[in-house]
């Protein structure tokens with residue numbers, strides 16, 4: 001699919017990987033709706049790229065329905081959804097204060113997994129109403145998992161489980177949506193230079209970077225955004241999860 005002139009929705013677009021993606025898509029000619037639970041960040045990111053910022057909690061059905069409706073009113077039904085909203089909450093299953101509160105586990109699953117599905121279902125329904133483009137394609141959905149889905153570290157039980165769910169969702173979604181010409185692809189990033197990591201002390205950032213075989217540095221959000229652009233352009237990519245990690249395989253802790 002060509003990006004020029006298409007309507008796109010980027011969740012978590014107020015920061016990090018989502019903000020870089022929104023920027024790249026806008027530069028390629030997309031009309032971008034930036035959805036984020038942080039309304040200010042969504043507005044600021046959208047303003048930088050001439051898009052619209054919409055406050056949205058991806059984990060909430062009504063909030064997402066309203067946000068997608070607003071994006072549709074402004075830009076028409078989106079042909080591209082990029083799910084970047086997520087939280088990286090860490091915690092042991094049994095910590096110093098006893099077992100992890102179930103609500104902590106539930107929240108991570110709710111935002112990362114159910115939130116991705118929530119937007120996927122709404123965007124897919126809209127894409128199905130659009131005319132097919134060349135080759136019968138109606139739209140593309142890109143999800144964001146994590147290499148933690150494969151090599152979750154101690155303290156990442158909830159996060160890794162949520163991201164493994166996103167990977168598990170990819171193929172059945174691609175199979176079902178094939179009928180309407182919608183592709184579904186997931187990116188599993190390694191360690192990227194975003195506000196999630198920028199909050200760490202410089203030595204901690206360096207030691208994370210040192211653990212990456214090559215290139216021995218954190219990933220740049222623009223490299224994630226570049227892969228999104230390639231996924232959209234390459235019509236034969238479908239139903240797959242792509243690692244983007246400089247060959248990093250995370251150790252147990």
Ligand SMILES: NC(=O)c1ccc[n+]([C@@H]2O[C@H](COP(=O)([O-])OP(=O)(O)OC[C@H]3O[C@@H](n4cnc5c(N)ncnc54)[C@H](O)[C@@H]3O)[C@@H](O)[C@H]2O)c1
Nearest residue numbers: 012014015016017036037057058085086146189191192194
């Ligand atoms: N940075 C990394 O190294 C890395 C690695 C692997 C996977 N990821 C994944 O990539 C995605 C983006 O991460 P990032 O590093 O850019 O993080 P980030 O914190 O910079 O951005 C995440 C954005 O999601 C938004 N968000 C959080 N909860 C939300 C909700 N309920 N509804 C709507 N928006 C919500 C936040 O407000 C924030 O703007 C996440 O899913 C994360 O798990 C990041």
